[in-house]
Amino acid sequence: MASPDSPSAGVPGGGADVYDILERRRTDYYAVFDDVDGEDLATWRRAEAFVDEVAPGAADAWDSATYDRDLVRGMGAADLLADGIEHPELTRISPLAAGLVNMEFSRGDGSLGTILAVQGGLALRTLALFGSAAQQERWLHALARGEVLGAFALTEPDHGSDSVSLETQARRDGDGWLLRGAKKWIGNGASGGITFVWARVDDEGADDHGAVRCFLVEQTAPGYTGTVIAGKGALRGIHQAHIRLDDVRVRSDDVLPGAASFRDASRVLYATRTGVAWSALGHATACYETALAYSQQRMQFGKPLARFQMVQERLTGMLETLTSMQLYCRRLADLEAAGRLRPTQASLAKFHNTRAARRVASTARDMLGGNGILLENGVMQHMADIEAIHTYEGTESIQALLIGRDITGVGAFA
Numbered sequence: 001m002a003s004p005d006s007p008s009a010g011v012p013g014g015g016a017d018v019y020d021i022l023e024r025r026r027t028d029y030y031a032v033f034d035d036v037d038g039e040d041l042a043t044w045r046r047a048e049a050f051v052d053e054v055a056p057g058a059a060d061a062w063d064s065a066t067y068d069r070d071l072v073r074g075m076g077a078a079d080l081l082a083d084g085i086e087h088p089e090l091t092r093i094s095p096l097a098a099g100l101v102n103m104e105f106s107r108g109d110g111s112l113g114t115i116l117a118v119q120g121g122l123a124l125r126t127l128a129l130f131g132s133a134a135q136q137e138r139w140l141h142a143l144a145r146g147e148v149l150g151a152f153a154l155t156e157p158d159h160g161s162d163s164v165s166l167e168t169q170a171r172r173d174g175d176g177w178l179l180r181g182a183k184k185w186i187g188n189g190a191s192g193g194i195t196f197v198w199a200r201v202d203d204e205g206a207d208d209h210g211a212v213r214c215f216l217v218e219q220t221a222p223g224y225t226g227t228v229i230a231g232k233g234a235l236r237g238i239h240q241a242h243i244r245l246d247d248v249r250v251r252s253d254d255v256l257p258g259a260a261s262f263r264d265a266s267r268v269l270y271a272t273r274t275g276v277a278w279s280a281l282g283h284a285t286a287c288y289e290t291a292l293a294y295s296q297q298r299m300q301f302g303k304p305l306a307r308f309q310m311v312q313e314r315l316t317g318m319l320e321t322l323t324s325m326q327l328y329c330r331r332l333a334d335l336e337a338a339g340r341l342r343p344t345q346a347s348l349a350k351f352h353n354t355r356a357a358r359r360v361a362s363t364a365r366d367m368l369g370g371n372g373i374l375l376e377n378g379v380m381q382h383m384a385d386i387e388a389i390h391t392y393e394g395t396e397s398i399q400a401l402l403i404g405r406d407i408t409g410v411g412a413f414a
Contacts (some may be wrong), residue, residue, distance in 0.1 A: 004236055008275060014334070016245075017295070019294055019371070020161055020297070021293035021377060021378075022290060022293075022377075022378055023289075023293065024289070025289045027285060027288060027289055027322065028326065030228055030323050030327070032323070032326040032330045033330070036100070039097065039133040040093070040094055040097040042098060043080075043093050044169075047078075047080055047100065047101040047105065051108035051112065053074075054108075054112070055109065056070055058111065058112055059375070061237040062109060062236045064236075064238070065237075066237070067239040069191065071143070071237075072113065072115055073147065073151060075112075075116065076117065076147065077356035079119040079146065080116070081124060081143070081144050081145075082144060082266045083101075083102075083116065083124065084097070084098030084141065084336075085120070085125050085127075089136070089140055090104075091139070094332040094333070096330070096333040098275075099274065099275070099278040099329055099332070100278075100281065101116070102116060102275045103281050103285070104280030106280075108282075109381075110234070110235055110237075110384075110388070110389070111236065111238045112237070113282060113389075114235050114238050116275075117276070117279070118151065118187035118238070119143065119149065120144075121268075121271065122187075123188070123196060124140070124154035125272070126196045126256070127139055127140055127216075129257050129259075129264065130214060130258030130259040130267065131216070132253070132257050134253065135253075135254075143194075148151050148193045148194060149192070150186040150188060150196070151186050151189040151195040151196050151219075151241070152186070152187075152195075152268070153186045153196060153197045153198060154265055155185050155186070156181065156183055166199070166200060166262075168180070168198070169179055169181055170199035170204040170213060171376070172206070176251045176252055177215065177249070177254075178247045178248065178249055179199055179215060179217065179223075179245045179248040179249050180248075182242070182244055182245065182247055183197070183245070184228070184243070185242075186226075186240060186241045186243055187241075189226045189240065189242075191226075191239070194218055195216075195226075196215070196217075197215045197216075197217050197245065199212070199215060207270055208260070212233075213255060214258060215250050215254055215255055216250070216255075216256060217245075217248060217250055217254065219351070221248050221249070222248070222249070223247050224243070224246075225243065225244040226242075227241060227243075227244075228240070228241055229242055231361070235388045249301070249307075266343075272345045273343075273346040273349075273350045274332050274336065274341070277329055277346070277349035277350050277353040277354075278332075279389050280325065280353035280354045280356070280389060281322075281329050282352060283361065283382045283385060284353075285322060286378060286382050287318075287364035287378075287382050288318045288322050290364060290377065290378050290379055291364035291379070295311050295315065295367065298371075315333065317363065318360050321359055321360050324352070324356065325352070325353045328349045328352055328353055332345070339364070342406075343402070346400040347402045349400070350393065351396060352398040355390070355391055357389075357402025358386055358390060361386055363382070364379045401413055
C-alpha cells in the first residue's frame with residue numbers, strides 16, 4: 001500500500017513502498033499442531049499475546065542494542081519462564097507447550113527467545129535441578145517471576161565447543177571457596193542478578209579434586225566483574241557478558257549440592273538444545289510468512305510477485321522446509337513427554353532446524369529484494385539472529401560429532 005509519509009508519495013513512480021507483511025498467519029500445512037488444546041493452547045495463546053504487546057519495544061531494543069529488563073519481568077508476570085521444568089513450586093507445562101512458547105517468542109524477536117533460554121532454560125533449570133532447599137527457597141520464585149536475572153556461566157574465552165576442558169578454578173578457603181577464572185558469552189552475566197558459575201575443583205588430595213561443580217554467585221560479590229560484550233550483529237536485545245572472577249569468595253552454602261560433574265551441566269544443555277530447535281522454527285516461520293505476504297502485495301511487471309512461477313516454486317520450497325522443521329519439533333515434544341527423548345535426538349533436531357532456518361531466511365531475504373535488508377520488514381533481523389542460535393548450545397560440527405558417535409559407536413572429537 002502507498003504511504004502518505006513516504007518521501008516519494010505523490011510523484012510518478014512513488015507507488016507502494018510500505019507493506020503489511022508482519023502479521024501472524026499460524027502456518028501449519030500438515031496440521032502438525034492442529035490438535036493442541038486445553039492448557040497447552042492457552043499457554044501458546046498467552047505467549048502470542050505477550051509477543052504482540054512487546055513487539056514494538058523489542059524491535060527498538062534490538063535496533064539500539066539495549067536490554068530492556070522489563071521484558072524479563074513481563075515474561076515472569078505472564079508465567080512464561082518455566083520452560084517445561086518439572087518442579088513442585090513451578091507451573092508445570094508440557095514439553096509441547098514449552099516448545100510452542102519458545103517458537104512464538106523467536107517468531108516475534110530472537111532476543112525474546114534467548115531471554116527465555118537464558119533465564120528459564122539455563123538459570124532457572126540449573127537451580128531447580130541442582131539447588132539446595134535453602135537456595136531454591138530464596139531464588140526460585142524470584143527467577144521464575146523475572147524479578148532477579150539469572151546467568152549460566154560455563155563457556156570460557158578459550159573453551160567454547162570444548163567446554164568440558166574449562167579452566168575456571170574453585171579452591172577451598174576456610175569455610176568457603178575462592179573462584180578464579182573467566183567466562184564469555186554469558187547472557188545476563190552483567191545484569192546485577194545471580195550467576196551459576198561452573199568451575200573445576202583445585203584441591204590436591206581431596207576426593208573431588210578435578211571435578212566440575214556449580215556455584216551460585218551474586219554479581220555484586222567483590223571480585224566479580226561482568227562486562228557487556230559490544231558490537232554484536234545478532235541478538236542485540238539481550239546482553240551477553242565477559243566475566244572476570246578474581247578470587248570471588250563464596251560460602252559453602254553457595255555450592256549447588258546436586259551438581260558434581262560436567263555431566264550435570266550437560267543435562268541442562270541437552271534440555272535447552274530442544275529449545276534451540278523450536279527457536280529456529282519460530283525464526284523460519286516468520287521469514288516464510290513475511291515472504292508470502294510480500295509476494296501477494298509487491299507488484300512487478302503489472303502483477304503481484306505471487307503470480308510468477310519462480311516465486312511460487314520458492315514459496316513451495318520454503319514451506320517444504322518449514323513443515324519438516326515442524327515435524328521434528330512435534331516429535332521431539334512427544335518423545336520428551338513419554339520420557340523417551342535421547343540427547344542425540346535433541347542434537348539432530350538442533351542440527352537440522354538451524355540449518356533449515358538459514359535456508360528459509362536466505363530465500364526470504366532474496367524474495368524481498370532491496371526491501372529484504374530493512375529491519376522494519378523483519379527478515380534481516382531474523383537472518384542475523386539465526387546465525388547466533390546456529391552456534392550456541394553446540395555448534396553444527398559438535399552436533400554432527402555427537403550424532404556420528406551415536407550411530408557409528410566411534411568418537412571422532414580428536
